[in-house]
Amino acid sequence: MNNLLFLIPVALGLGALGLAAFLWAYRNGQFDDLDGDALRILADEAPPPDRKA
Amino acid sequence: MSTCCAPTIGNDEPVRAAEGRLRAEEFARSGRTDSAGLVHYVVTVPSIHCADCISTLEAGLSAITGVRSARVNFSTRRVAVATTAALADPFDIVRTIERLGYPAMLGAGESDGRDPVLSQLMRALVVAGFGAANVMLLSVSVWAGADHATRTLFQLISGLIAVPAVLYAGRPFFRSAWSALRRGGLNMDVPIAIGVLLTLGNSVYEATIGGGETWFEAPVMLIFFLLIGRVLDHVMREKARSGIDNLSRLAARGAIRVGPDGGTDFVAVEEIRPGMVLQIAAGERFPVDGVLLDGQATDIDRSLATGESLPVSVGSGDKVEAGALNLAAPVHFEARADADHSLIHEMMRLMEAAEQGKASYVRLADRISSIYAPFVHLASALTFVGWIATGHGAHAAFSAAVAVLIITCPCALGLAVPVAQVVGAGVLLRRGILVRTGSAFERMAEVKQVIFDKTGTLTLPTLQLDDDLSEENLGLIAALASQSRHPLSVAVASEARRRGIIPEAASELAERPGYGMEGRIAGRRARLGRQDWALEIAATYTSDRHGDLWFAIEGQAPVRLTIRAELRPGSRATMQAFDQRGLPRYLLSGDAPASVAAVGAMLGFSEANIAARIGPSGKAERIEALQAANGPALFVGDGINDAPALGTAHVSITPSDASEVGRASADFVFTGRSLGAVSDSYLISKAVLACVRENMALAILYNIIAVPMAIIGLVTPLGAAIAMSTSSMIVVGNSLRLRLKLRQPVAEPQDEEPKAAGRALRQEVRFG
Numbered sequence: 001m002n003n004l005l006f007l008i009p010v011a012l013g014l015g016a017l018g019l020a021a022f023l024w025a026y027r028n029g030q031f032d033d034l035d036g037d038a039l040r041i042l043a044d045e046a047p048p049p050d051r052k053a
Numbered sequence: 054m055s056t057c058c059a060p061t062i063g064n065d066e067p068v069r070a071a072e073g074r075l076r077a078e079e080f081a082r083s084g085r086t087d088s089a090g091l092v093h094y095v096v097t098v099p100s101i102h103c104a105d106c107i108s109t110l111e112a113g114l115s116a117i118t119g120v121r122s123a124r125v126n127f128s129t130r131r132v133a134v135a136t137t138a139a140l141a142d143p144f145d146i147v148r149t150i151e152r153l154g155y156p157a158m159l160g161a162g163e164s165d166g167r168d169p170v171l172s173q174l175m176r177a178l179v180v181a182g183f184g185a186a187n188v189m190l191l192s193v194s195v196w197a198g199a200d201h202a203t204r205t206l207f208q209l210i211s212g213l214i215a216v217p218a219v220l221y222a223g224r225p226f227f228r229s230a231w232s233a234l235r236r237g238g239l240n241m242d243v244p245i246a247i248g249v250l251l252t253l254g255n256s257v258y259e260a261t262i263g264g265g266e267t268w269f270e271a272p273v274m275l276i277f278f279l280l281i282g283r284v285l286d287h288v289m290r291e292k293a294r295s296g297i298d299n300l301s302r303l304a305a306r307g308a309i310r311v312g313p314d315g316g317t318d319f320v321a322v323e324e325i326r327p328g329m330v331l332q333i334a335a336g337e338r339f340p341v342d343g344v345l346l347d348g349q350a351t352d353i354d355r356s357l358a359t360g361e362s363l364p365v366s367v368g369s370g371d372k373v374e375a376g377a378l379n380l381a382a383p384v385h386f387e388a389r390a391d392a393d394h395s396l397i398h399e400m401m402r403l404m405e406a407a408e409q410g411k412a413s414y415v416r417l418a419d420r421i422s423s424i425y426a427p428f429v430h431l432a433s434a435l436t437f438v439g440w441i442a443t444g445h446g447a448h449a450a451f452s453a454a455v456a457v458l459i460i461t462c463p464c465a466l467g468l469a470v471p472v473a474q475v476v477g478a479g480v481l482l483r484r485g486i487l488v489r490t491g492s493a494f495e496r497m498a499e500v501k502q503v504i505f506d507k508t509g510t511l512t513l514p515t516l517q518l519d520d521d522l523s524e525e526n527l528g529l530i531a532a533l534a535s536q537s538r539h540p541l542s543v544a545v546a547s548e549a550r551r552r553g554i555i556p557e558a559a560s561e562l563a564e565r566p567g568y569g570m571e572g573r574i575a576g577r578r579a580r581l582g583r584q585d586w587a588l589e590i591a592a593t594y595t596s597d598r599h600g601d602l603w604f605a606i607e608g609q610a611p612v613r614l615t616i617r618a619e620l621r622p623g624s625r626a627t628m629q630a631f632d633q634r635g636l637p638r639y640l641l642s643g644d645a646p647a648s649v650a651a652v653g654a655m656l657g658f659s660e661a662n663i664a665a666r667i668g669p670s671g672k673a674e675r676i677e678a679l680q681a682a683n684g685p686a687l688f689v690g691d692g693i694n695d696a697p698a699l700g701t702a703h704v705s706i707t708p709s710d711a712s713e714v715g716r717a718s719a720d721f722v723f724t725g726r727s728l729g730a731v732s733d734s735y736l737i738s739k740a741v742l743a744c745v746r747e748n749m750a751l752a753i754l755y756n757i758i759a760v761p762m763a764i765i766g767l768v769t770p771l772g773a774a775i776a777m778s779t780s781s782m783i784v785v786g787n788s789l790r791l792r793l794k795l796r797q798p799v800a801e802p803q804d805e806e807p808k809a810a811g812r813a814l815r816q817e818v819r820f821g
Contacts (some may be wrong), residue, residue: 004203008210019183025683026175036127039104 077144078319079307084136086144091121091135092145097158101130106155113153117145129295168291174284177222181277181531184218185270189774192270196771201263207265208260215269216253223249223276225283241422242468244429248458249275255455266452268770271459271777278781279467286471286491289478293487296722308333308340310384322392329388333379341375341395343388354378356508361644366543376693381537381564416492417742418470421749425466433457436764453766459774460763461756465780469748472788477741480795485724493720495745496704497738502683503631503731504676504702506690507642507652509710513726524554526612530604531556533570533581541602542570542581545614569602579606587611611690620655622725628656630732637663639679641672643694673697689731691715706731737795744791748784755780 025031056565084092101107107125110132114123119140125132134146150157191207191214223246230246233239249272259265317332322340325331332344333339339353345367352364355377364380367373373386374394433454438813440450450591474491481488488494505511522530531549534542535556549556559579562572569582580587584603591605605611631638639662642649649665667675672690676698680686688695688702691710699705699718707719716722723730759776762768768776 004206011190012210012214015183015187019179022179023176026172026179031369033128036107036125039107039127042104043108 058590074310075307075319076147077142080147081143082321091137092140092143094134094136094143096132096134096147096150097130098125098132098150099130099158100155101125101127109153110150110155113149114146117149121148131748155282157374171284171287171291172223174280174287177225178277178280178284180218181273181280183220184214184222185273185277186216187272188273189219192770196266196769205260205263208256208263208269208561211267211269212257212260213674215273216257219249219253219272219276220476222280223272226276226279232315233724238422239426240419241426244422244426244458245275245279245462245467247430248272248455248462251455252459254452260688264553266770268455268773271462271770271773274774274777275462275464278464278777282468282471285475289475289488290490291470292482293478293489296482296487308337325388326391327388330385330487331388332383332385334383337379338353339373339377339379339386341388341392342390343373343386345369345371346385346387349384349386350382351379352381352382354380361508373618389680402679416470417495418466419751421466429458429461432461432760432764439764440510440766449766453764456766456768456773457763460759460768460776462777464777465752465784468781469752470745472785473741473744473748473791476744476788476792477737477795480792481721481734481737483731484733486730487724488723488734489722493704494738496685496720497687497735498742500685500687500703500735502637502639502679502685503687503689504639504641506672506695506698507640507649507686508644509691510689510708511621511624511640511652511656511728513621522548522612523613524552526604527552528554528557529579529606530581530612530614531575532559533562533572533579533604536562536572537564545581545602554807574606577607577792579604620652621726623729626654627728627732630736633677634655637683640664641667641675641698642670643667643672669694671699673701676701687731687735689728706734719760740791740795744788747787751783752789755783 065808080094080096084094086092098110101110106125111123114120114132114134117140119137121135121137123132123134132150136143136146147157188211191211195204195207214339226242226249227246230242233243252268252272252710256267256269259267260269288523307319308325309317310320310325311317311330313334320331325341331340331343339749345351346367348749350366350368352366352372353363354364355374372389375390375392436457437450437454440453441447445632470491474494477494478488527545527549531554533547534545535549557574559572559574562570564570565582565586568586569580571578571580571582573579577726578590580590581604587603587605588611589605590607591609591611602614603611604614628638638658640649640653640656640658641664646665649663653660653663664675672695676686676688680701680703685703688698688705689707690698690705691707693715695707695715696718699707699715704721705719706721706723707715709716709724710723721734723734729784754778758769763770
């Protein structure tokens with residue numbers, strides 16, 4: 001029982017961490033263009049778009 | 054630019070330049086500055102289709118001085134470019150894209166940002182999913198027989214997760230239920246909201262006193278499943294909307310204004326006021342209604358505005374409607390109305406008025422829920438009364454009543470419609486057909502008759518030549534024709550290209566609006582155009598035949614070119630598909646009776662079902678009358694003049710090269726050339742509706758089994774959870790079966806060579 005009292009918050013905390021990670025990714029536009037990302041890996045030397053000074 | 058004499062091809066350059074300036078002005082205005090001082094532009098590039106396109110465009114754009122970043126969004130076919138102040142001319146972005154070989158469209162509209170509704174739904178969905186998973190895990194251990202203290206603890210923790218999760222994720226349902234109740238109506242969300250809130254309240258009570266059954270997992274799961282349906286539905290509509298947006302015009306939404314001193318500047322369509330003098334280049338559409346100024350003449354194509362398939366000549370003082378296409382020469386014209394009072398907007402208003410009637414259409418899901426919701430509440434209330442009457446305590450009676458509410462909560466029903474529709478929309482999308490709303494499937498499946506427009510719908514808006522033309526003649530004619538944008542000239546030039554004939558070289562070219570083209574080929578004068586004008590220079594030759602297009606060159610007998618419109622491919626097969634299903638067909642057109650009758654005869658419309666020379670409001674009235682007589686109608690049309698009809702008909706479909714107004718109002722938009730899309734949409738809609746009905750039947754069957762068990766108190770939380778998930782899975786599985794069924798294409802309509810069919814379609818061409 002004492003183990004449980006300790007483990008349940010840990011489990012929930014990890015779950016919440018995953019949830020927060022997803023929401024962060026969604027807000028950052030990681031899910032905006034799923035088809036495009038599938039194709040980008042085929043490009044030879046597509047420079048990262050934000051690297052230009 | 055001179056405004057008096059007929060302009061020659063030689064000064065076509067300024068016209069092109071003016072067009073470019075128009076787009077440049079509009080593009081520069083479309084930029085939005087963010088807090089960091091970067092200016093953001095969005096360009097729609099529909100022809101992006103591969104990984105190479107992405108890297109080509111991004112590398113090409115990043116090379117421009119002043120471009121901070123360029124990113125292609127492949128899903129929406131849009132390019133987002135962030136620029137700094139170092140960028141001298143924003144239009145370089147568009148120029149670069151087009152130089153790389155991709156036609157660019159301006160006016161991505163407001164849709165370049167995020168879709169706020171989708172973000173909200175997505176957040177609600179993941180929160181509900183998180184809640185459902187964790188509460189489920191805790192509940193399983195309770196069901197597996199945790200002892201008393203642990204059990205109560207787990208129930209309390211479940212409550213702590215479930216209550217906030219449901220209150221957050223269920224907001225879309227609570228809101229919609231509340232607004233329905235305020236209007237004094239019932240929709241599907243009312244029993245959902247009541248059931249969820251009662252269940253939560255009851256479970257919190259049970260958990261705090263300890264020892265009873267709690268139902269925390271049921272409401273969280275229910276909200277989770279329902280949100281899946283909502284998200285799918287929303288994504289489908291969003292895809293269709295952005296697809297239709299991407300079909301938007303390549304031209305700018307504005308015009309060049311000519312000031313009293315002769316200077317020119319750019320005005321957006323919204324800024325045009327009556328009395329302004331505008332310069333309309335050849336190949337542009339007139340933005341508002343107005344009249345041509347003195348000494349101006351050109352040919353215009355009114356097919357989008359009135360359905361007239363042949364170009365007409367207009368001169369000084371003639372009225373031109375908004376939406377007409379200027380074919381021959383740049384002209385100055387005086388606006389007589391602002392954009393809100395021009396023909397296009399007139400049509401928009403007629404259409405909106407017509408759609409008021411359509412708004413009363415009740416979707417199948419809502420029809421079911423209007424019966425279902427009272428039934429659920431009644432069953433629950435009767436259970437409560439029954440348990441009290443049979444001598445149980447209020448607490449037991451209340452628990453049983455709540456169990457009934459939960460078990461009947463329309464999980465499967467909520468998924469039944471959107472899943473089937475999303476599958477259907479996906480199948481149609483692969484065939485190049487966009488569906489605007491979910492209810493379009495239902496309305497399409499209900500139609501009892503089909504009404505067609507002619508120009509641009511049954512016939513393609515191109516004029517083609519007969520094959521009986523000698524090669525050397527075609528080479529001579531193409532010398533003139535290839536230098537003009539008049540549709541007849543374009544038809545001749547494209548025929549020459551098709552046969553691989555190189556046009557002769559011509560000099561001293563001039564376009565005479567209302568007459569034709571003239572020039573010199575190898576020193577001999579040549580004319581292509583109206584019969585009387587062309588034959589002035591011909592060797593002695595008389596003919597009693599009028600109409601058609603004539604070519605004359607000094608020292609040679611003149612040549613007559615017969616012009617005909619071409620039937621859209623697949624039109625015969627489409628007619629057959631509807632005939633086989635016994636749907637009567639009607640043809641309503643604004644064009645001249647002779648050509649309408651010719652097309653009608655070729656496609657087997659009965660005489661009584663053909664009507665020509667019908668104005669826009671006339672079309673809408675006819676459709677209304679036909680719908681009153683034979684039931685719901687499908688209307689197939691494309692023009693501005695069809696907009697009211699598109700709105701009036703029960704359901705409508707339009708080709709993607711239709712007018713903007715048409716695309717904005719039709720339920721379905723098809724992008725291919727083939728008319729087969731019309732019968733495809735009909736057949737697939739039928740299949741989708743059948744699938745929706747199966748899903749409904751399955752969901753209701755589940756209720757017939759589950760409700761009696763809940764009433765007599767046999768349903769445990771475990772049983773409810775299992776029943777709920779399986780019924781949802783069955784419904785989703787059945788919808789995926791539809792996908793398998795539709796994977797084989799519905800027989801692709803194939804006509805015999807349409808050229809042969811078109812032979813019969815001789816058209817009177819008059820230039821005067």
